[in-house]
Amino acid sequence: MSPRRLFIPVIVALLVACQPAASPSPSVPLRQVTLLLGFRPDVQFAPFYLAQQDGYYADVGLDVSIEYKSGDDIARLVANGQAEFGVMDATDVMIGRTAGIPIKYVATVYRLFPVALIGPKGAVPKHSGELADRRIGTPGQFGSSWHALLALLDAGGLTQDEVTIRTYPQFNQVEGLLNGDVDLITGFRNNEPLRLGAEGFETDLLTVEEIAPLPGPGVIVGDALLASDPTLAQHFVNATISAMAQVAGDPQVGVDAAVVAVPAIASDEATALAVLTATVQLWSLADGGVSPLIDPELWAAGYETMQRLGFIDGSVPLDEMFVMEILPST
């Protein structure tokens, strides 16, 4: 472990300790802001629900309303000022920024890349070079699933032509795996394996971090807002990380908050708790703490991979993709 990483738990403790102890005066109106999350309500968004419900956002003067959008809409709406914050794949930030969309990644939420190749137990290759001739289901030629798949193939010295890729644009690739149409699927390692396991379908995973490291999803902010009011993003990130720390310490608190925000989650609370517990592992540092800090080395490795795969052309340098200055510790 590098000395920098050893400092991170200390920084997290300081961040949490530095939160305002009391709510602002009731006479001060809260600033209304919009947070865009991906696709649909989910227990994985528990820290945002908890921060909203338990006053973490109010404590920093924010009234946060949450909306759900696809990744491309999140980028456009945040860039255009129609929403203040979004949570988005880091790989999509690289592509969006290169395409001229003025957004920046300001805080890490997922320390580990959540997408992995998933297959029946004992049938998932240990090395990506062994993926040749496999039938692989993925939602489409977009998003973190596509980036992870191509990165794994690339790391194994393979191309798309050496596997059979079937697309499931409705994100129903699990059905394809269950009925044998494909051998492997891309999916979220904190979600699909647990839901499949609950149905008696045991799985193995091939993850990217040891093979083709990519940075995970995090908070994005538009350039205009960052320039005009950087403390707003700072307050939002601090409040979110405080809620994340509470959920990491007790995932049941997160499930309870998610049930309030999304009552349908109550129908299978045990699976929701398992999913959130697995999600916490993707956020967390080795010591179990959470931190918004961005890992420049991981971003550099991911940038190089995305450029080699042709997703970005290198015209926008790496240091324009994210900003570390808003984090109080830097």
Added chain:
Amino acid sequence: MRRLAATLISLAAFLVAWKLLTVVTSAPDYILPAPEVVAERAVRAIGSGLLWEHTAVTLSEILLGLAVGATTAVAVGTALGKSVVIERVLSPYIVAAQSVPILALAPLLDIWFGGGLLARVLICALIVFFPIAIATMVGIRSADPLLGEMFRSLGATPAQLTTRLEIPSALPVIFGGLRVGVTLAVIGAVVAEWAGASSGLGVLINIADQGLFDTPLMFVALVTLAVIGIGLHGLVVSIERRLIVHP
């Protein structure tokens, strides 16, 4: 010549209005690209072969879906028009199939039929079927009953009555259904591709929008779909003009 001039003036007015909108709203290219930005992106997409690669797939799905859907629709519509019993038996199912959102059904059809061209052609045919079948049924019933009596008094068989009187009488209405059907076929092909495909203009829209954040390329795909729709509609109108002599 006058018709061509009117078309060109209309197109120019549309492009000017589009350009003005981008100027007035100051919309960046990732929200609303200006026509010249889309044109420049189209040139690059054509030059690289990207646009044709996807257009060829969608065009084949549209034409096959239209052929299957229209042929079945004319046959079923004729049966519905000629038999009240058949209409009573089949109508609820036909209306129900039309009422189910195709967006919800398409992913299931894609899985049931193996996710290949067959599934996409069936989805396209399904969306095309309803307007043409209903138009055919209405058209068959609009045949002049006095002429029908005359055909029968001259000893015409039921098949002759259908092919020589009822279908020719129904043609103007059937072509009305076809005009709607060809435009729906374009939508059907895109919906089918969104249910599961690796190429086609629907896929290109997804790649451009969600994969590359390339809004101008998405507009190129949308404009191409519009051009296909306009072209097919014009083809149907042209065939209609040749086949039917309007009083």
